[in-house]
Amino acid sequence: MKQILLPTDFSEISKNAIDYALELFQDSECTFHFLNTYTPVIYNYDYQMNTGGHVGGVVDIVRNNSKEQLEALKKYVIEKYNNPKHKFELISSFSLLTEEIEFLVEKLNLDLVIMGTKGASGLQEVLFGSNTVHTIKKVKCPVLAIPDGFFFEKPKEILYPTDYKIDYTSNHLMVLKNIAKMYKSTVHILHVSSGNELNETEKQNKDKLDNMLNGIDHIFHTVPDQAIPNAINDFQKTTYIHLLMMVKNKHTFLENLFFKKVIDQIGFNLTIPFLVVPSEF
Template sequence: MKNILLPTDFSDNSWNAIQYAVELFKDEKCNFFLLNTYTPIIYDVEYMNVGAASFGLIDAMREASEKGVSKLQKKIEKKYVNSDHKFIQISSFNTLTFEIQELSEAKPMDYIVMGTKGATGLDEVLFGSNTVHVIKKAKCPVLAIPSGFSFEAPKEILFPSDYEISFKKKQVKPIVDIALSQTSKVHVLNVSYGYDLSEKQEKNKQKLNTLFNTISHVFHSVPDQNVTEAISEFQQKTRVNLLVMINNKHSFFENLFFKSKIKEIGFHLNVPFLVIPSNTKKD
């Protein structure tokens, strides 16, 4: 069974991400972990040790969290009847990133699916701070769902790559799994700058071609463009349902996606975005 972590702050955005996950994996046996973390707004050691305990604030927050998660599970099971899906409720007095790290050590997750913004998300912020921290720290793929995105099967997957990494089977497995289950086509997009691929890049491209041999895929090369512009232009020509990247040191990922303003990166992210960590062990 797949283990899928669904962080929630009970916002519409997190509900939207949960619905996407339940729909995406509807034909697979899954354990869904519904996670809500809570901490007082004022979060320092002295306050935690004295004030919060004496006024019962932590107990009240725990009770609200537990009730919220229980209500959420009932809401999911009422809308989506699926005997292959099991839900586990977790309410934790912790920050989201620390709780995810601790959970992952106890039970490795196959995916984390979450909304791109929290309950207080602002329109001009591309990813909420929680999403950014989770992506940076996660040991498993993170699937971020934009606000208001209604589920559509990811039939067309866009995978930008500079072919600078030697792809491993485990790195591309999430792409292959989704493509197989959804009968998707994967578009591998490379931006060239007037130079032929190096010997190393060509070798990595051929390795990727081999790893994708069980799925429909096509390689695209676009000349002399900013990568974000290339992605945006490709989306205009082909209805992409899922954007995928491997978060490796050689990628433009951190420079591109950890900016706070949409205008700073030059395009709107309007499709689900799967980020695969590069620190996977070799098969």
């Protein structure tokens, strides 16, 4: 049974991501863990003086509110989907989101984290929303980010840009292969050529990737040297992509692409679900 974490702040953005998750895995046996973290707001001076600086009462109020909204969310999804293959657990935690996710990854042996991201005109606004970017950078578990306003579509076409510098493991491709098998998807492996031939290590990694995707429809594409976001955008002009997937490895272009200020200059719009797998997974 899959163990999937669904962080929520009870916004429409997180609710949309939850709907996507339940539809994506509608035919799979899953335990979905709804997580809400909370930290009380900074209290004003008068309040602290009147309470002697004690905030326990306010924490109790916030905690109870969190639990009530989680129960309401559970009721909503059960009534809407009524899927006997799905189980739901509720987690209300007085903690910071990313730290709690890191803890739960180990405690629950999570397979995947699915979370919503703000609608944005550029990738910077999406990935650099504090919760999403911290989760992607720190959590050693695959994270699937669902853009606000993206409603579920069967992921029939999946795009996987890679530079073949990764020594692929079964864990790197586990979520990708699982989704591709469920939906009989085509996986498009996109390589942006620097103009040089692949070296021996890169050739071996490509062959390994080819073998690991055996039984799944997959196509290798090579395009001339250009910015990766441009290559992705151009590819989407000819093939309607439902899911973008990358492995986050500090030694590959993903660090340069997504975690540096160059994002300001490339204007890459994220409008589809984005799966990031950490190299340590």
